Amino acid sequence: MKNALLQQQIHQFLTSMQYDIQLLYSIPDMYSRNLILNQLTYKLSSLQFLYNLVMSNSQTVYGAAVPIQNQTNDIPTTGYPLVNMQNGRTFTKEQLANYTGRNGMPAYVAVGDVVYDVTNHRVWAAGTHAGLQAGGVYTNEFSRCHAGEEMILNQLIPVGRLVD
Incomplete structure (x- = not known):
């Protein structure tokens, strides 16, 4: 049941993102394009979250966590995501x-x-x-x-x- 709900949410995000991408081609207004791009960024982040959730569920066997080899922790001790700064501003x-x-x-x-x-x-x-x-x-x-x-x-x- 849980996987079916996750699959449904992923499908809805993908369908919505495909629509947004097609919309980008037809909208001449740069402000509206930026809004759609922000929505796409949000949806992509949500998809990443759902993917991680699915993967964490698939790494559980009969209620016991299966260790993952060669996995690195990308979360710093501050609790905030690592940021790759392109410039030193x-x-x-x-x-x-x-x-x-x-x-x-x-x-x-x-x-x-x-x-x-x-x-x-x-x-x-x-x-x-x-x-x-x-x-x-x-x-x-x-x-x-x-x-x-x-x-x-x-x-x-x-x-x-x-x-x-």
């Missing part, structure tokens, strides 16, 4: 405060020591989310609201590191 809290999504500036937020671009992320529309304004450090707020949901950060684009 750094931000102080004062510099980060300028990235509010207003006056043509992108919207950035920091969680832990990683700065993320939330400019085109749907939940950060207009540079705000749940009463928070882009340009801030929200490690504690993220931990309180999204405990155990660190995969949310995988939907965001890392743009640099926060330094003192």
Whole structure:
């Protein structure tokens, strides 16, 4: 029953993603394209989660976990995903405060020591989310609201590191 539900959810995500991809070809508006791309990123992240769930279920035999050989742990001790920074860009809290999504500036937020671009992320529309304004450090707020949901950060684009 559990596998049938997972298969159904995976099928719904794949069907929806195929529709979104076809939609990208017909929409000339760049803003709408960015929204669809953000939705695709979210759906891909959800598919990755479901895949990991299916794989963890398949590694259980009669209720006992089967050890996996050569598996590496990609989760750092902070509990947040590892971020592969392409550039060595750094931000102080004062510099980060300028990235509010207003006056043509992108919207950035920091969680832990990683700065993320939330400019085109749907939940950060207009540079705000749940009463928070882009340009801030929200490690504690993220931990309180999204405990155990660190995969949310995988939907965001890392743009640099926060330094003192």
